[in-house]
Amino acid sequence: MHDLWDLTLSDVAQLVFTHLLEAGEANRRLLSERTGLSFPSVTLGLSELAASSIVTELRREQGARGRATIVYGVSDEAGWVLGVDIGSTQVSFTARCLNGRLLAHESVKHRENAAVVGRLAGELVAASRVLAGLQKAPLVVALAVNQVVPRQLLRPDRPRPLALDITELFVATSKLPSSIPFLVENNVNCAAVAEHQDGLMRGYDDAAYMQIGVGIGLGFFADGALIRGGQGGSGELAQVPLSWSDAVPSEKDAIERRYGSVGLMRAASAIEAKGQPVSSPEELFLLAANGCGRAETLMHEHGVALGRIAAAAASILDPSVMVLGGGLTRNAAFAKIIVDEFQNRNQDTLVAISEKGSEATLLGACLLARDLAARRIAERFYKPLLAKPTLLPLT
Incomplete structure (x- = not known):
């Protein structure tokens, strides 16, 4: 798994990361205003995040006089997430860096039933040359399925849900490490997330x-x-x-x-x-x-x-x-x-x-994957979209 999961950041670094992720890019003055931290504290937080390859310098903006202002953003090296839409007529995936940069997007239509469509999605991911060329595994994979997703995928007192079968079939064929957190959510909820965050x-x-x-x-x-x-x-x-x-x-x-x-x-x-x-x-x-x-x-x-x-x-x-x-x-x-x-x-x-058209569900899945990753990085200061996401039980 990505070393990012093993990091323990200081409170200052977590707070700076949370506001930088929300802003997309920012200089120290803006981060100081947003976090309420002093300039030196923001600088220390940025240095800690940069040392872990989470934050990078995007550019320098020269004003009319004085030194250039450094603009920071979340680094590509911070990691990436994978959103997968396992729909009734089409399976798709989108891979994005935590900063939102698009890495890959593929889609294929199908006429298969729900029992096997997880395999089609897994094979689509496994066959991607772009994903195979990435040096590290995704931080989180979020699957959008057109099924009810129980809060607990596996309960001894309830029938086995189809959402679990779809997810396990995807994991088995995707060639992704089973140690990755696999988040599962209903497709309409994913589309709602996309509209709420970016619509x-x-x-x-x-x-x-x-x-x-x-x-x-x-x-x-x-x-x-x-x-x-x-x-x-x-x-x-x-x-x-x-x-x-x-x-x-x-x-x-x-x-x-x-x-x-x-x-x-x-x-x-x-x-x-x-x-x-x-x-x-x-x-x-x-x-x-x-x-x-x-x-x-x-x-x-x-x-x-x-x-x-x-x-x-x-x-x-x-x-x-x-x-x-x-x-x-x-x-x-x-x-x-x-x-x-x-x-x-x-x-x-x-x-x-x-x-948003047909891509709303896929965008929402990516946002939920990023949400879980960001929550792990800045757990004390990041407000998650889902307090208790449904995750595939580790075997």
């Missing part, structure tokens, strides 16, 4: 992200903390019953099956384009835009239902902002139907469409 939820302590694609899920922050629930299953909107009548059955994942993209295409199966059944949501939306009455009606009914689901979630959580993301929200006309219905029922919560 439309930034600056809001109480905020929600609703993903509308193949599945429907919710990730949310309360008082600035990602809420995972007692069992790790918070935000599982798919488990809300579709029917409240005992006479009408409501199967598991009923809302998701009805109002996710699969349910939309099932409802659109009787609509034809050029003599062929509609084959994708994009094709359905195009038909509606071109004046097909049946496509317009279905699009409106589906969008209104999703707007009401979002409004129901907001009535419970009371977020300051709700961001809608996922594949179905990328069509502006369809997203507007959802937003309009939401706003008809809730004028207090700001609602917006994510600008």
Whole structure:
């Protein structure tokens, strides 16, 4: 494992690192203002961090007179993290230095079931020439999976979760050292982290992200903390019953099956384009835009239902902002139907469409990996996004 895990930094060095990581780059004056430390103390902290290759001099800025000001940043040598998105239709990974510099990004689409998709992700990582060329292993690997992630992956009193099978299959095929911390998190929660740290939820302590694609899920922050629930299953909107009548059955994942993209295409199966059944949501939306009455009606009914689901979630959580993301929200006309219905029922919560596209989950996984690494480096002064992340048990 990287020597960084064995470091014990002074309180001053930890405090300086925490603020430098947040700022991205800073001179001694800015670090002194942020930390409340004196110039000499900041200098000592920077020297200690530089001696451990955690901090480096980025450049020197010459003012109108006097000596040049040194600008510092987190060094590439501080280490790197790996974020992996193990999705239902695609597996991807991104490797980044702790300072955010991109090292590698690869992605491949698939049609495999959840039982084997961990292997595909592991093979993708193992086959990467860029990752193989790096001298040191990642500090942390964070896996985003489209499954409920229990707070404890292995409990004798509970059935073995699929999230654990996916993770173990990834570890076995990735060729990464098993001693690395492997963090596992739900994919929608990862996307929510990306929006909260670097998106439309930034600056809001109480905020929600609703993903509308193949599945429907919710990730949310309360008082600035990602809420995972007692069992790790918070935000599982798919488990809300579709029917409240005992006479009408409501199967598991009923809302998701009805109002996710699969349910939309099932409802659109009787609509034809050029003599062929509609084959994708994009094709359905195009038909509606071109004046097909049946496509317009279905699009409106589906969008209104999703707007009401979002409004129901907001009535419970009371977020300051709700961001809608996922594949179905990328069509502006369809997203507007959802937003309009939401706003008809809730004028207090700001609602917006994510600008991050399909990379939100992967970015969130990287941020969670960096979060765990930074917490270890500056444990006394760094405020983590996840106080108790779910980690793969060491064997």
